Amino acid sequence: MLVSLSNVPRSYDWGSRDAISRLQGRPPSTMPEAELWFGDHPGAPATVEDGTGRTLDAWIADEGEARGITGPLPFLLKLLAADSPLSIQAHPTLDQARVGYDREEASSVPRDAPHRNYRDANHKPEVIVAIDGDFEALAGxxxxxxxxxxxxxxxxxxxxxxxxxxxxxxxxxxxxxxxxxxxxxxxxxxxxxxxxxxxxxxxxxxxxxxxxxxxxxxxxxxxxxxxxxxxxxxxxVLAEGEALFVPAGVPHAYLRGLGVEIMAASDNVLRGGLTPKHVDVPELLSVLDTRPGRVALLAPEAVAPGVEIFAPPVSDFALVRVRRPEGTEGETSVELLGAAIALATNGTSTIVGSAGAVTLAPGEACLITPDEGRVRITGVGEVFLARPGRFAPA
Structure with missing residues (x-):
């Protein structure tokens, strides 16, 4: 089943007024547009375009099991547009997140408290892929x-x-x-x-x-x-199509640029400056990877003509990039491995499932349920598909 999704950009001070709007073919915004979320994360779940007004988390609760989705999605897919620097931050390992979350729960720290460090018991590895010129970041x-x-x-x-x-x-x-x-x-x-x-x-x-x-x-x-x-x-500095993987503990700060970001579904952030928000120095240092050295880019695996997979060593997600330039014939087939979300970033792509199709313009997305197993893509343009990873969970 293919389910069209929509959302509104999140406005943070570091966001761009024109990057996401330009991608979507809109006039520049009067407010910064920093992130456009496509997922079921309760912080800003996507809306299901089926006329019911339901958010994706509600849709999954109502209909997901019948379509092979047995719980929340393990990943969150975003468009990220930075016009000025984000905070320096690091994320915990899965074990650190579980211990920290249990500790703060036992101490009755409200989950929405500004000084709370662990809002859930999950880790937050992430990948950013540049899609519009140079994307500048600090990492490690x-x-x-x-x-x-x-x-x-x-x-x-x-x-x-x-x-x-x-x-x-x-x-x-x-x-x-x-x-x-x-x-x-x-x-x-x-x-x-x-x-x-x-x-x-x-x-x-x-x-x-x-x-x-x-x-x-x-x-x-x-x-x-x-x-x-x-x-x-x-x-x-990432050129268009290059990717950076940020595992647990690695300090990082995105400085400017437009990219597709995928991460494990978590809110756990330990900040290390460049922010008016809470900075817990002892807790940051308890998770921080202070090893000096170069940070290698995440090289994609080419699996078919026009198809490459960014697959970091985590089970939560992988990111498939499909490019179909002018003159491409036939269809491009993509294996899903579970629930997936497709996001178009250039041209016009049509996602073809077993019982229907959805055409996506840049900045539009759709959920693909696990019962599809595989989809075909036609049209001319670029589309990213977020899906589970192949690595076994820790």
């Missing part, structure tokens, strides 16, 4: 020797910076980074202002593009201690 901590080179290039004389440099050169790099992050977020790095001033000073450096990004971060969050943490992180 730079290699130790590169952080040292960057600090040397900045020339800031500060005891905490010197301690970090020594730790990276001679001691345990992970502990050195963790200590510096803790001190930064606690406002205890006396040289923080000097580091930011060095970033903002004109000059030639091999880190010029990185410094330019940090200047944009500082402009969006003046005085935020997370700006200094951002200095230590890898800057990554």
């Amino acid at each position: 901590f730079r290699p130790a020797d590169e952080i040292v080179e960057l600090l040397d290039d900045m020339g800031v004389d500060d005891p905490d910076v010197a301690r970090l440099r020594r730790g990276l050169r001679h001691d345990d790099a992970r502990s050195a980074i963790a200590s510096f992050v803790r001190a930064s977020l606690a406002g205890e790095v006396a040289g923080a202002a000097a580091l930011i001033a060095a970033v903002c000073s004109p000059g030639r450096s091999r880190f010029a593009d990185d410094f330019a990004a940090i200047r944009r971060v500082e402009k969006a969050y003046p005085g935020d201690p997370g700006v200094v943490v951002a200095l230590l992180m890898n800057r990554i």
Whole structure:
């Protein structure tokens, strides 16, 4: 069964006024449009376009079992449009999420409390695929020797910076980074202002593009201690069609761009700055992966002409990208492995099921129930299909 879905963009300050609207062929919005959700997550469930006005979570409760859906979807699919930086954040492992959730439940912390860290008992791995030019992000901590080179290039004389440099050169790099992050977020790095001033000073450096990004971060969050943490992180620029996988513990912050994002269905976020929201430094450090090093992009697997799969090592989701350029003949067949959601991002694609079809324009989506097993795609354009992953659950 194919079920058409719709939703309205979520308005966060960091969102773009024209990226999602341009994709959908609308005039620019008067408000930032940050995310467009397609899923049954209770935070902003999609609406089922069957005339009943039901949200997808209600539809699944009413009709899902008869169509092979036995519970909430394990993933959430989004369009994400960033015009300014999001917060630095990390997500827990599944075990950490369960322990943290049970602890806060036992302490009677309201699930909607601003200071709550674990709003559910799930992990939140995620993948972002750039779909419109360059997508800029920070992810993971730079290699130790590169952080040292960057600090040397900045020339800031500060005891905490010197301690970090020594730790990276001679001691345990992970502990050195963790200590510096803790001190930064606690406002205890006396040289923080000097580091930011060095970033903002004109000059030639091999880190010029990185410094330019940090200047944009500082402009969006003046005085935020997370700006200094951002200095230590890898800057990554995704070209159209490239993907970044963020596993548990890896710090990350999306800076700007339009992408398709898929994640496990969870609200568990431990923030590390660049935000007015709650930052629990001890809890963040308990889940944070402080290993320095490069972050590899998630390479897709080509499975058929015009079909590739972004398959991270999680059971919650995989993301299939189908491209059908002008002149493509016949149909493209895609295996589902369970309930799936199709989202068009370019051209016009028709999803053909066993008893019907849905045509999608850019920014439109539909649910595909597990009893379909496989769908065929026609038309000219690009469509992403979110589906369960092949990896066995932990």
